Amino acid sequence: MIKHNLKEQRSNILEEMAEAALKVGRRANEISLMAVSKLHPYEEIHALYELGQTLFGENRVQETQQKFPIDRPEKMNVHLIGHLQSNKAKKALELFDCIDSVDSLKLARKLESLLDRPYPILLELKTAEEETKSGFPNEKELLHALDEIAAFKHLRVKGLMTIGPLECGERETRSAFNRLYTLYSQIEVRYPEMELDTLSMGMSSDFRWAIAEGSTLIRVGTKLFGQRIYG
Numbered sequence: 001m002i003k004h005n006l007k008e009q010r011s012n013i014l015e016e017m018a019e020a021a022l023k024v025g026r027r028a029n030e031i032s033l034m035a036v037s038k039l040h041p042y043e044e045i046h047a048l049y050e051l052g053q054t055l056f057g058e059n060r061v062q063e064t065q066q067k068f069p070i071d072r073p074e075k076m077n078v079h080l081i082g083h084l085q086s087n088k089a090k091k092a093l094e095l096f097d098c099i100d101s102v103d104s105l106k107l108a109r110k111l112e113s114l115l116d117r118p119y120p121i122l123l124e125l126k127t128a129e130e131e132t133k134s135g136f137p138n139e140k141e142l143l144h145a146l147d148e149i150a151a152f153k154h155l156r157v158k159g160l161m162t163i164g165p166l167e168c169g170e171r172e173t174r175s176a177f178n179r180l181y182t183l184y185s186q187i188e189v190r191y192p193e194m195e196l197d198t199l200s201m202g203m204s205s206d207f208r209w210a211i212a213e214g215s216t217l218i219r220v221g222t223k224l225f226g227q228r229i230y231g
């Protein structure tokens, strides 16, 4: 029962992604789907994995630790997409394949100090005023931090992430995504040796607009799993 719904919902989303890409002259295979599995049980995550979904997003260290088995399948990639407190940095590095929500120089320094292997991260920019609590507050601060992070031995910046303004219209939402795209392009020029490949933007309600603005990774929860069960 669960499996059937997930299968249908996942293929609907993949179809919509392809349509949205085609509409703006992009290739469907330039864009990946992250299944945002916060507040959904491991049973469903594993069912999706068996359908070919390998990338998952979680927003809390503790929930991830409790929910996933220690020996999860090797190809099941789990990224952190929520704000990370420095005191949980060590645990996060053990649990996640990538931290997509690095939002301060302080956190980046902390992660770097704990590492003895290359480790991928994304930097998160805050592009909407009220709705999001995390993210570098503006481009200038992110670029300033990047000057230092770029020289780190272990952290590898793979790209950028943002949460667009929620419950806004097309124009405002797209303009937030366009800000991230612009910043990404600037970073590509400024740090040609950085191997950037990820522009993470777009969620259930706005991923079509994000794809039109250049997203390479959309993060979908509700539209895939249905409503999250709180509590």
Ligand SMILES: *Cc1c(COP(=O)(O)O)cnc(C)c1O
Residues within 6 Å of the ligand: 036, 038, 059, 081, 082, 163, 203, 204, 205, 219, 220, 221, 222, 223
């Ligand atoms: C929950 C969450 C999502 C998914 O949101 P939906 O609207 O359920 O698709 C995406 N990104 C982040 C950072 C989230 O916390």
